[in-house]
Amino acid sequence: MGLFNQTWSLLKKEILLEWRAKYAFNGVLLYVVSTVFICYIAFNLSPGFQNSEGYPVVWNVLFWIIMLFASVNAIAKSFMQESKSRLLYYYSIASPQAIILSKTIYNVLLMSLLSILALLVYMVFFTNKVNDPFFYFLAVLLGSISFSTIFTMISAIASKAGNNGTLMAILSFPVIIPVILVLIKLSKSAMDGLDRSIFYGNIGVLCAINVIVIATSLLLFPFLWRD
Numbered sequence: 001m002g003l004f005n006q007t008w009s010l011l012k013k014e015i016l017l018e019w020r021a022k023y024a025f026n027g028v029l030l031y032v033v034s035t036v037f038i039c040y041i042a043f044n045l046s047p048g049f050q051n052s053e054g055y056p057v058v059w060n061v062l063f064w065i066i067m068l069f070a071s072v073n074a075i076a077k078s079f080m081q082e083s084k085s086r087l088l089y090y091y092s093i094a095s096p097q098a099i100i101l102s103k104t105i106y107n108v109l110l111m112s113l114l115s116i117l118a119l120l121v122y123m124v125f126f127t128n129k130v131n132d133p134f135f136y137f138l139a140v141l142l143g144s145i146s147f148s149t150i151f152t153m154i155s156a157i158a159s160k161a162g163n164n165g166t167l168m169a170i171l172s173f174p175v176i177i178p179v180i181l182v183l184i185k186l187s188k189s190a191m192d193g194l195d196r197s198i199f200y201g202n203i204g205v206l207c208a209i210n211v212i213v214i215a216t217s218l219l220l221f222p223f224l225w226r227d
Contacts, residue, residue: 003095003098010102025113037125056192064143070114072172079103096221097222100153143183146210149210153216154171186206
């Protein structure tokens with residue numbers, strides 16, 4: 001069975017298991033909604049804050065902080081929840097490239113859906129300060145893809161080190177910080193309604209990071225898989 005067929009079969013398996021249990025989706029969605037609600041209550045304790053000059057910056061940064069931790073909670077389980085017997089079964093029926101690709105694509109779909117729902121919930125609770133909604137929405141999708149590719153690779157590495165969640169946080173920190181900075185800059189430009197030609201450089205950087213991470217995953221994961 002070719003790489004495409006293996007990847008497609010494993011992706012359907014991931015979606016089917018999530019559809020049956022809805023563990024990751026419901027858990028992360030509950031986390032996002034509760035976090036947004038707590039932030040909403042905290043902001044209401046400061047009268048006039050939503051009309052202050054610093055509110056748009058806080059609005060933007062807070063959204064990405066919520067999405068960052070939601071991504072960690074959703075994607076950290078990619079490999080850590082797999083039992084050794086199931087991994088051994090995968091080893092006998094599929095190539096390592098198909099496994100890492102199926103996990104990455106599934107996490108991209110999951111995080112894209114969660115990010116869209118999170119943005120809608122966020123805009124319901126907080127006053128919308130976005131002047132260019134289309135490019136802000138594009139930044140959210142690019143952020144979802146970036147978080148998914150990076151954390152999937154880091155989860156695969158951490159799973160081979162005794163499923164150490166602390167190790168995943170340490171390994172992901174130097175990789176995710178540049179992505180967060182680019183996303184905040186890109187989304188802030190969309191909030192200010194700046195000329196769209198300014199966005200292209202940041203979009204190119206995010207796309208390049210995703211290509212590099214996926215290529216690195218395809219090259220390194222087979223060596224991890226053999227262990």
